[in-house]
Amino acid sequence: MELEGKVGLVTGGARRIGREIALHLAQRGCHVAINYRTSVAEAEELASEIAARGLKGLAVQADVSVAAEVAAMVRAVKEALGPIDVLVNNAAVFYETPFPDISEEQWDELLSVNLKGPFLCSREVARGMLERQRGKIVNIADVSAFRPWARFIPYCVSKAGLVALTKGLARALAPHVQVNAVAPGTILWPEGWSEEAKEQAIGATPLKRIGQPEDVARTVLFLLEGSDYITGQVIAVDGGRLIA
Secondary structure, three states, X not given: OOOOOOEEEEOOOOOHHHHHHHHHHHHXXXXXXXXXXXXXXXXXXXXXXXHOOOOOEEEEEOOOOOHHHHHHHHHHHHHHOOOOOEEEEOOOXXXXXXXXXXXXXXXXXXXXXXXXXXXXXXXXXXXXHHHHOOEEEEEEOOHHHOOOOOOEHHHHHHHHHHHHHHHHHHHHHOOOEEEEEEEEOOEOOOOOOOHHHHHHHHHOOOOOOOEOHHHHHHHHHHHHHHOOOOOOOEEEXXXXXXXX
16 A cells, blocks of 8 residues: 555554554655544644644544444544545553452453454444455554463453454455554553563563564554555564564
8 A cells, every 4th residue: 555645543543652653654645643532632732743744634532432432533534634544443451450350340441442442443444445445454452462461361352352353354354455463562661560570571572672662653554555465464563572
C-alpha cells in the first residue's frame, strides 16, 4: 500500500506507542485520525502537529468497547478525512490482576477494551474496506499472548484472543483486506515498575535492552507498505524474548 494520501485511524493514538504509530503514518503522507478515551489534550496536540505537516489530523473521542461510540467515531472520521484505508487497533488497558483476587469488573474491563474493542472497530471499518476492495488492519497484540504472566491473566487472555481475532479476520476479509498483528515485548516501562523488575526484564531479553515505540511503529509500516502478500501473521517485536 502506498500511504501517501490515504486515511488511517489509530485507536489509543494519543500517547506512547499509539502516538508514535500515528506520527509514522503522517511521515508517509497519511491523514490520521487519533482516537482517545480521556487523553483529549494529547490527542488534540498530536492532531495539530500532523496538520502542521500539511496533512489532515483529527482527534476523535470514543470508548472502543462501546459499539455505538465506535460507529459514531468511524462516521466522524469518514466525514472529516474520507474513507478509512488503514486501521491500527492499539487502544488497550494494562494493570496487574493477581489470581485468584481478580474481580469480575477487572476481567470485563480488560477483555472489553483489549479484545471487544478491536472486534468492534474492525467490524465497523471493514464494511467500507470490503466495498472498496482494499484496506489493511494491524492489531497491536503482546508477547504475553504466547507466554502469559501469572499476575496479568486477564490481560494475557485478551491479547491471546486478539491473535485469534487477527487470524480469523484475515480469512474472513481475504482477498482484498490484509489483517496482521504486532506483538511487542517490553516497550518503554510500565508505570510503577521497580528497578528490580526492570533488571529482570532486561536480563530475560536476548538483546539486553527494552524496545522503543519507534520499533513497533516501523513494524506497523512494514505490514502496511512492505507487501500485500502477508496476512494472518503476528510479528514479535520483543528483542528475542519469545526465544529465550
